[in-house]
Amino acid sequence: MRAALRHEPLRPAALLEEVSSVSAGATVLFVGTVRDVNEGRAVTGIEYSAYEAMALAEMARITEEARSHFGVERLVLEHRVGTLALGDASVVIAVAHAHRAPALDAARYVIEELKRRVPVWKREHYADGTREWVDPANAAEPAGHVP
């Protein structure tokens, strides 16, 4: 069980390896990536910034909740900060469990709670040269609100 913020590129396949175990029947990897279009605008990159100390604390709380709710003992959560290009991974969740349902439930729980609670922000860079902070409340798939 661990959570980290990274200033260098995330390595999804390495996290998959990290949680894998012969005691696990199911391993789930979730990778969030920078995509080329958001809300109909052509995106060229995203800057992620964080309230780093709190983001780490909140990520650790979320992984601990996943352990408590779903019984997962092997879970890694990493979020990138800095300037990302199209296709770069912004978040990776890797989780393994003896059975598939808790592994899938835990992955979903962690990404939903991360989007709802972890103090990370993103400024999208658009093809027309402009930049904007993203407010998920305005998005088609809102992140929800805290508390």
Place this chain on the structure above:
Amino acid sequence: MRAALRHEPLRPAALLEEVSSVSAGATVLFVGTVRDVNEGRAVTGIEYSAYEAMALAEMARITEEARSHFGVERLVLEHRVGTLALGDASVVIAVAHAHRAPALDAARYVIEELKRRVPVWKREHYADGTREWVDPANAAEPAGHVP
């Protein structure tokens, strides 16, 4: 969108790469692996066999259903057959979508339907030298019944 049965080891990280796309905001990988204990017995390996033509047809129908239900266009499903050692991957599902909810929903749909419908069987090899065909109806996490 593709489905395959493989007689050689599955490569989860390669399937993750295969479905990844700059149009996808979320990529999900599910890996089923041979674990060391099942129903309280020490397992040393599993032989998987299939009604290959029907298994492939059913896997193709399931991936098509996932496209239809969740709008996923990038999905790969592979199942291994043959004799697997502890930790070997028996099934890999890789799926990418613009948004996280359809990607997660599709991964779960595919593994649940695969376990319910795809004509694949496994014979577990135990530490005491015995072997037994597995009937999921007797398991703690049953696969369900068809039709």
Place this chain on the structure above:
Amino acid sequence: MNVTVLLFASYADALGARSLDLDVRDGATVAELLDGISARAGTGRLPPSPLVAVNQRYAKPDQALARGDEVAILPPVAGG
């Protein structure tokens, strides 16, 4: 008509064969085929109502069989 019924996994082991040949009436249903299988010597180790596939799809008991259909009886599936 003659129907070849494919066997797999524990069913193939139980009968010591990968297939069974049966004679059924033309247009027999899946249920009639299963009755025919039950009547055969040595099939007592099969369950009374196994899953049946016809042409690589699950079939219901009232489905009629045609000459040349690919028929199989399937143990409980255990993939993944």
Place this chain on the structure above:
Amino acid sequence: MNVTVLLFASYADALGARSLDLDVRDGATVAELLDGISARAGTGRLPPSPLVAVNQRYAKPDQALARGDEVAILPPVAGG
């Protein structure tokens, strides 16, 4: 007591600063702190009720502040 309020992302941009220093009464609540922020010149571009974190946890309006608390106001989060 003096409270340093950390600012991030769009709020730091809007105010052109990474933090604000405020004087509030000893034991002031989060709600009183927000009133103090609103009263400051230049804070009109902040929403009336931003998320507040105290010591790296989300705080409710009635939570009392203590000397030395780490306080931050947070734009809507957008991770993942």
